[in-house]
Amino acid sequence: MSTKDIIDTLAGIEPGSSLDAIRAKRVQARDNAQKSYLALFEPIDAGDFSHAERAVVALFVAGLHGESPVTAFYRAKLAASANGAALVEAIEAEIAHGKTSGPYGAYPAGPLSAEDTTGLNYRVRAERRPLLGARLVAALEHAHLLVFRPRDAASADMKALLAAGWSNSGIVTLSQLVAFLSFQVRVVSGLRTLAAANAYEKAAS
Amino acid sequence: MSTINPPVVFTQDELGWVSWIDPLPEAELTERHFAGLVDRSRAKSEYFRLLVRDPEVLEARTKTDKDIFYNVADGLPRAERELAAAATSRYNGCIYCASVHARFASTYSKRRDDVQRLLDEGVGADLGERWNAVVKASVALASTPIAFGPDNIEELRRIGLDDAEIVDVINSASFFNWANRLMLSLGEPTK
Numbered sequence: 001m002s003t004k005d006i007i008d009t010l011a012g013i014e015p016g017s018s019l020d021a022i023r024a025k026r027v028q029a030r031d032n033a034q035k036s037y038l039a040l041f042e043p044i045d046a047g048d049f050s051h052a053e054r055a056v057v058a059l060f061v062a063g064l065h066g067e068s069p070v071t072a073f074y075r076a077k078l079a080a081s082a083n084g085a086a087l088v089e090a091i092e093a094e095i096a097h098g099k100t101s102g103p104y105g106a107y108p109a110g111p112l113s114a115e116d117t118t119g120l121n122y123r124v125r126a127e128r129r130p131l132l133g134a135r136l137v138a139a140l141e142h143a144h145l146l147v148f149r150p151r152d153a154a155s156a157d158m159k160a161l162l163a164a165g166w167s168n169s170g171i172v173t174l175s176q177l178v179a180f181l182s183f184q185v186r187v188v189s190g191l192r193t194l195a196a197a198n199a200y201e202k203a204a205s
Numbered sequence: 206m207s208t209i210n211p212p213v214v215f216t217q218d219e220l221g222w223v224s225w226i227d228p229l230p231e232a233e234l235t236e237r238h239f240a241g242l243v244d245r246s247r248a249k250s251e252y253f254r255l256l257v258r259d260p261e262v263l264e265a266r267t268k269t270d271k272d273i274f275y276n277v278a279d280g281l282p283r284a285e286r287e288l289a290a291a292a293t294s295r296y297n298g299c300i301y302c303a304s305v306h307a308r309f310a311s312t313y314s315k316r317r318d319d320v321q322r323l324l325d326e327g328v329g330a331d332l333g334e335r336w337n338a339v340v341k342a343s344v345a346l347a348s349t350p351i352a353f354g355p356d357n358i359e360e361l362r363r364i365g366l367d368d369a370e371i372v373d374v375i376n377s378a379s380f381f382n383w384a385n386r387l388m389l390s391l392g393e394p395t396k
């Protein structure tokens with residue numbers, strides 16, 4: 001499969017550029033970040049986590065990080081799936097409702113409790129629950145926890161996913177998808193920032 | 206259900222980790238799973254036997270991880286890649302990941318006391334100009350919304366990092382935003 005490298009595409013890295021040469025020195029990291037993307041979004045066996053569900057969670061997670069080429073990419077992916085337009089509209093509304101600043105949360109009780117910080121405990125809005133269904137409602141609430149307050153995660157959160165119909169393997173893939181996007185959106189942002197700083201210096205010299 | 210003896214402070218000690226959901230039993234692992242584990246010895250680890258429920262993602266993630274941290278033919282010294290991982294973990298609040306990568310940072314830098322200050326005081330600890338810049342960049346990347354900007358690039362350049370080394374900071378810190386979220390949400394550390 002010859003899907004173009006997603007990080008290069010989203011970060012605007014052109015073949016032959018200096019950042020392309022730098023990324024080529026980490027060829028295993030580059031190829032396997034791409035393979036991670038493919039394993040999550042073009043899996044051999046979607047199994048316990050459907051393609052459409054993956055696209056919904058991806059737009060939500062990218063969108064919580066702010067508008068960027070990454071968000072636009074996953075929005076287009078969701079828009080292309082069944083019932084895409086209605087789902088994009090619902091997820092955009094949930095992004096607006098769930099947007100905040102992180103990381104925050106509580107540490108295990110002890111000396112670190114002095115660093116506990118509270119913040120939004122996100123729940124999907126009641127009016128959008130029928131469209132999304134129990135599995136996606138639970139997935140979005142879990143994704144929000146992972147994006148903004150991962151240190152609040154507890155065994156009860158696993159039980160909530162299991163109760164909503166997620167299998168053990170589905171939970172692993174869901175967790176990987178949210179965590180992978182937390183990585184991908186940062187690499188893209190970091191590389192874009194570096195490329196912009198270089199372009200600015202070149203223009204100024 | 207409460208765990209036996211969970212750590213309540215950041216530490217460089219070796220910790221254990223227990224899963225909140227069921228890992229695959231070792232006896233059920235197939236060749237597909239072993240490919241996902243990359244190193245067969247990882248079949249002994251509860252964490253990897255859990256993640257191997259999705260072997261293709263685990264395999265790609267592990268190989269990304271190894272290249273970002275172990276491929277030191279050029280670019281940023283290993284110690285500072287580990288510092289970025291430890292700082293990210295300290296900021297996100299992952300006691301387990303911080304323990305592992307603080308130990309690596311100490312081993313490769315021989316600056317155990319400075320690493321311990323990062324764990325004790327948090328990401329605002331004064332670790333000297335070079336390390337402060339790496340920690341600050343890591344924290345800016347770990348923040349949501351992402352706060353990494355031209356000022357971070359300028360600061361990394363001021364301490365002498367070239368573009369390839371800056372990319373290593375970006376990769377190392379970004380990768381731990383992946384790792385922390387798995388470690389923190391699928392189980393918990395034990396002493």
